[in-house]
Amino acid sequence: AQTVTQSQPEMSVQEAETVTLSCTYDTSENNYYLFWYKQPPSRQMILVIRQEAYKQQNATENRFSVNFQKAAKSFSLKISDSQLGDTAMYFCAFTLINTGTASKLTFGTGTRLQVTL
Amino acid sequence: DTEVTQTPKHLVMGMTNKKSLKCEQHMGHRAMYWYKQKAKKPPELMFVYSYEKLSINESVPSRFSPECPNSSLLNLHLHALQPEDSALYLCASSRSSGNQPQHFGDGTRLSIL
Numbered sequence: 001a002q003t004v005t006q007s008q009p010e011m012s013v014q015e016a017e018t019v020t021l022s023c024t025y026d027t028s029e030n031n032y033y034l035f036w037y038k039q040p041p042s043r044q045m046i047l048v049i050r051q052e053a054y055k056q057q058n059a060t061e062n063r064f065s066v067n068f069q070k071a072a073k074s075f076s077l078k079i080s081d082s083q084l085g086d087t088a089m090y091f092c093a094f095t096l097i098n099t100g101t102a103s104k105l106t107f108g109t110g111t112r113l114q115v116t117l
Numbered sequence: 118d119t120e121v122t123q124t125p126k127h128l129v130m131g132m133t134n135k136k137s138l139k140c141e142q143h144m145g146h147r148a149m150y151w152y153k154q155k156a157k158k159p160p161e162l163m164f165v166y167s168y169e170k171l172s173i174n175e176s177v178p179s180r181f182s183p184e185c186p187n188s189s190l191l192n193l194h195l196h197a198l199q200p201e202d203s204a205l206y207l208c209a210s211s212r213s214s215g216n217q218p219q220h221f222g223d224g225t226r227l228s229i230l
Contacts (some may be wrong), residue, residue, distance in 0.1 A: 035218060037221075042223070043205060043223060043224050043226075044221055044222065044223045044224070045160070045207065045209070045221035046221070047218045047219075047220070050218055089157075091159055091160075104162055104165070104173065105160075105162070105219060107159035107160060108159065109158070109159060110157070110158075110159055112157075
């Protein structure tokens with residue numbers, strides 16, 4: 001079974017600063033995807049960024065980037081130039097790559113990020 | 118704007134009522150999901166439909182009954198719910214139920230009296 005751990009229940013960052021959210025996971029499989037989802041108070045889950053495990057290059061989406069360390073099973077999210085709109089709950093998630101018809105997202109417990117003035 | 122539309126946004130019902138939650142997507146996705154999310158917790162998977170067939174049922178009580186009438190619609194029929202069923206119910210879809218990212222709706226906030 002796969003597990004995802006987010007060890008920071010809450011974090012705070014000032015506007016325009018950089019913050020890093022931690023995520024570790026455990027799996028015996030070699031082929032999988034990792035995701036970061038954001039859930040603002042409006043409650044919609046929004047995909048922030050994803051990483052394929054077979055790619056060594058870290059994924060980047062504008063101000064969001066990841067530090068993917070496969071051997072260490074670590075997948076941290078860096079938010080640069082933080083904005084008030086980044087205030088949200090952030091979930092790290094894992095899914096196995098398969099060609100079957102059933103797949104599941106395993107979520108971490110979440111990190112609540114507050115961006116302050 | 119979300120590409121996965123859920124209705125209603127809020128629902129209050131008694132324990133003897135029968136109601137349905139609806140989810141619709143027009144992205145051509147062939148996998149659709151129901152999740153239950155309690156406050157300050159991650160979503161918990163309930164059901165997965167792949168090509169309109171139920172492929173995963175996470176041992177959900179029978180008072181929750183999913184239905185997938187076509188590739189764009191997903192329903193969750195509710196009957197005789199308990200107060201502990203009060204939660205945010207999220208629908209998601211993806212291109213397949215494999216490794217493609219899931220796109221989520223805004224959810225239905227359900228309160229059981």
